[in-house]
Amino acid sequence: MSLTAGSTAVGASNVGRPFAKLVSRPREIVAVRCSLNYGVAAILTKLQKDCATPLPVLRHVADAMAADMRAGISVDGGSDLKMIPSYVDTLPTGNERGLFYALDLGGTNFRVLRVQLGGKAEGIIATKFEQVAIPPELMCGTSEELFDFIASALAKFAEEGGKFHLPLGRAREIGFAFSFPVRQTSINSGVLIKWTKGFTVSGTVGEDVVACLNAAMERAGLDMRVSALVNDAVATLAATRYWDEDVVVAVILGTGTNACYIERMDAIPKLSEQTSISGIMIVSTEWGAFTGCLPLTEFDREMDAESLNPREQIFEKTISGMYLGEIVRRVLVKMSEVGLFGGSLPEKLFTPFALSTPDMCAMQRDTSRDLEGVGSILYDVLGVNSDLCARRVTVDVCETIAKRGGQLAGAGIVGILQKMEEDSRGLIFGKRTVVVVDGGLYEHYPQYRSYLQEAIVELLGSEISRNLVIHHSKDGSGIGAALIAAAN
Numbered sequence: 001m002s003l004t005a006g007s008t009a010v011g012a013s014n015v016g017r018p019f020a021k022l023v024s025r026p027r028e029i030v031a032v033r034c035s036l037n038y039g040v041a042a043i044l045t046k047l048q049k050d051c052a053t054p055l056p057v058l059r060h061v062a063d064a065m066a067a068d069m070r071a072g073i074s075v076d077g078g079s080d081l082k083m084i085p086s087y088v089d090t091l092p093t094g095n096e097r098g099l100f101y102a103l104d105l106g107g108t109n110f111r112v113l114r115v116q117l118g119g120k121a122e123g124i125i126a127t128k129f130e131q132v133a134i135p136p137e138l139m140c141g142t143s144e145e146l147f148d149f150i151a152s153a154l155a156k157f158a159e160e161g162g163k164f165h166l167p168l169g170r171a172r173e174i175g176f177a178f179s180f181p182v183r184q185t186s187i188n189s190g191v192l193i194k195w196t197k198g199f200t201v202s203g204t205v206g207e208d209v210v211a212c213l214n215a216a217m218e219r220a221g222l223d224m225r226v227s228a229l230v231n232d233a234v235a236t237l238a239a240t241r242y243w244d245e246d247v248v249v250a251v252i253l254g255t256g257t258n259a260c261y262i263e264r265m266d267a268i269p270k271l272s273e274q275t276s277i278s279g280i281m282i283v284s285t286e287w288g289a290f291t292g293c294l295p296l297t298e299f300d301r302e303m304d305a306e307s308l309n310p311r312e313q314i315f316e317k318t319i320s321g322m323y324l325g326e327i328v329r330r331v332l333v334k335m336s337e338v339g340l341f342g343g344s345l346p347e348k349l350f351t352p353f354a355l356s357t358p359d360m361c362a363m364q365r366d367t368s369r370d371l372e373g374v375g376s377i378l379y380d381v382l383g384v385n386s387d388l389c390a391r392r393v394t395v396d397v398c399e400t401i402a403k404r405g406g407q408l409a410g411a412g413i414v415g416i417l418q419k420m421e422e423d424s425r426g427l428i429f430g431k432r433t434v435v436v437v438d439g440g441l442y443e444h445y446p447q448y449r450s451y452l453q454e455a456i457v458e459l460l461g462s463e464i465s466r467n468l469v470i471h472h473s474k475d476g477s478g479i480g481a482a483l484i485a486a487a488n
Contacts, residue, residue, distance in 0.1 A: 034389035039338030044393060047331060050297040051404040057295060058411040058455055064292030065415025066422070069285060074269045082286040085268060086234045086260065087187045088484055089276040092242045094120050096486035099166045101224065103154065103213070104478040106179030106232045107197055107255040109133050110150060112157045113478040116164050117486055126163035129478055143203035147216035155222045172224040175481030178209055179232040179258065181286050187488050190229050196288065196313055197256045197322060228484040232438070233260040234282050235480030240436040240473050242483055247434040247471070249416055253409060254439030257320040260284045261416050267423050287412055288316030295404065299330040306352070315412070319405040321357040321441035329355040331397050332382070340390050346383030355381055360398045361445045371395065399447065406448040410455030434469045438476050
């Protein structure tokens with residue numbers, strides 16, 4: 001099989017080695033290797049038991065995901081999954097020409113991008129993008145403050161020249177990748193349902209986010225109009241579909257998480273009156289809200305209760321990059337109370353979200369004999385001194401949380417494919433099928449990535465898995481938003 005760069009055929013062998021041998025395996029329970037007091041050992045053992053994802057649990061999650069998708073796409077409010085129609089029923093073909101812009105807003109940073117398209121002959125001629133950090137105060141400020149800040153950055157960026165040419169008499173068009181739950185009413189309008197990912201901006205929920213951006217661009221004196229509103233998952237699917245027509249699912253695994261897929265129009269009962277020449281539409285599952293039969297711990301429940309959105313986004317809180325490090329920190333706090341780190345405990349250890357998911361990844365990747373890197377992170381980030389035994393415990397906690405997250409994400413992907421396979425009467429698993437994944441968590445956390453792939457193979461079996469390609473797309477949402485703007 002010929003694979004593009006960044007792709008993994010999850011059931012195939014790799015350089016002569018079976019896939020299963022490529023997946024990092026969990027360490028043995030630490031209590032076997034070093035002398036732990038009873039309290040720490042008991043916490044670790046219970047954590048591993050509560051987070052366990054054996055095949056029956058993964059199968060239950062996949063089945064529940066497929067069932068919730070079916071219920072959510074039948075009627076609004078039918079399940080935890082919003083199953084939001086994107087109104088994107090025309091995908092890029094390669095014939096698009098001209099200059100198009102994109103705004104990608106989905107986390108603590110946003111990106112602005114422009115792309116010059118040259119049709120089938122020249123493809124993507126040139127691209128340029130800039131990334132802008134959102135000041136923390138704007139994440140909890142007013143709608144006007146946030147969108148004025150974004151419009152100001154767009155105005156500075158919107159300058160043509162060189163390889164970028166706007167045809168005479170043509171208005172600037174922008175694709176808006178907005179990665180928060182929106183009730184979409186057309187290709188270029190959508191009402192914000194709620195903020196996620198730590199945003200609590202006032203005055204936006206219940207409003208059309210396209211109207212908010214258009215008004216801000218007008219206040220900034222910027223001559224530009226939004227021609228397509230999409231989320232990052234939909235944009236990523238469009239970007240990779242531009243190059244590979246076998247792409248049917250896109251998943252975002254970064255600070256937050258979501259997944260979308262290509263659905264047949266006749267399989268969307270809640271859009272029974274909607275017509276489409278293509279007969280298909282991308283549907284955004286909003287799977288972060290999934291709650292079915294997840295293996296949760298006391299630490300998950302405490303974190304959820306203290307979060308900005310309690311009892312919401314439970315799947316997101318178990319698999320996405322914003323939360324994994326915080327779950328580990330909460331486990332370490334409880335272990336420290338029974339003597340994991342000895343002596344007095346610093347305030348940093350008790351600071352919510354002090355430990356990040358990249359810290360987790362770095363500790364798991366430490367191969368030094370004394371786990372010196374783990375010790376440095378524990379001291380620099382949480383302020384605790386640690387012996388080798390405490391460092392080993394910490395790594396096992398990281399691995400337990402990462403394994404659960406990766407395997408649950410894999411089960412979610414299988415649930416989506418399962419639903420598509422049943423509806424298409426066998427047209428998905430019998431041919432080459434591509435699932436594209438974007439996001440820093442998937443890209444930079446190899447153990448998490450391996451556990452995700454392992455779960456997919458375990459659920460589908462080696463024969464079906466040979467036809468499935470997991471393709472990593474880096475920063476595809478910006479290009480995808482511009483391509484959708486061009487196609488529509």
